[in-house]
Amino acid sequence: MTVVVSGFEPFDGAVDNPSWETAERLAERGEELVGERVVAVRLPVTFGGAWPALDAAVREHAPTVVVALGLAGGATRVRLERVAVNVRDARIPDNAGDQPVDEPVVAAAPVGYWSTLPLKASLAAVRAAGVPVEVSSTAGTYVCNDVFYALMHRWGAEPGRQAGFVHVPGADAVPVEDQVTAVAAVVRQALLGAPEPVLAAGTEN
Ligand code: PCA
Numbered sequence: 001m002t003v004v005v006s007g008f009e010p011f012d013g014a015v016d017n018p019s020w021e022t023a024e025r026l027a028e029r030g031e032e033l034v035g036e037r038v039v040a041v042r043l044p045v046t047f048g049g050a051w052p053a054l055d056a057a058v059r060e061h062a063p064t065v066v067v068a069l070g071l072a073g074g075a076t077r078v079r080l081e082r083v084a085v086n087v088r089d090a091r092i093p094d095n096a097g098d099q100p101v102d103e104p105v106v107a108a109a110p111v112g113y114w115s116t117l118p119l120k121a122s123l124a125a126v127r128a129a130g131v132p133v134e135v136s137s138t139a140g141t142y143v144c145n146d147v148f149y150a151l152m153h154r155w156g157a158e159p160g161r162q163a164g165f166v167h168v169p170g171a172d173a174v175p176v177e178d179q180v181t182a183v184a185a186v187v188r189q190a191l192l193g194a195p196e197p198v199l200a201a202g203t204e205n
Helices: 018-030 032-034 049-059 119-128 143-156 177-191
Strands: 002-008 037-043 065-073 076-079 083-085 102-103 110-116 134-137 163-167
Touching: 002 018, 002 049, 002 119, 002 143, 018 032, 018 037, 018 049, 018 065, 018 119, 018 143, 018 163, 018 177, 032 037, 032 083, 032 177, 049 065, 049 143, 065 177, 076 119, 076 177, 083 143, 119 134, 134 163, 143 177
Parallel strands: 002 037, 002 065, 065 163, 076 134
Antiparallel strands: 076 163, 083 110
């Protein structure tokens, strides 16, 4: 079995992006950390280019699990994203200068898709590993949500496939090595086909 984990190039004037460092480290130690081959893919922070790059990797490697990662700058915990929504509403231009506002990711397609990763089993596993984590019910409306939506619409909704998105905080809030620990725990739960525990993780607002 093969696992594809994607991360993003830097954006918004930053010089690095911990989502890519995390994906790369996980791929280097895939057998050790999750017991399977992990392929890392670096995506451009562009509405036009992110999904095509992930799509190419998925076609090449035929994975059973795909976890896309991105940086959530203000976050202090790893965020297991619950849902992708069919909208682009960019706060800042992407790395190609595009700034779509209130456009669909995919025209005439469903409003949203659930992650098919075992979110609550993952939440418990990441907590047990000692890394701050939460379930998030919005991945935003920028390139991360875009690639998450496209992944679920184009690939992840088929039976036998598991796909989803995890936002990581800046490395100052959660060190990259802890991010690797967290994402490895998520991937292991997916590979195990872990049943979902009843575990409340909602937010008030
Ligand atoms: N974070 C951005 C896009 C790339 C990234 O790492 C986002 O949350 O949409």
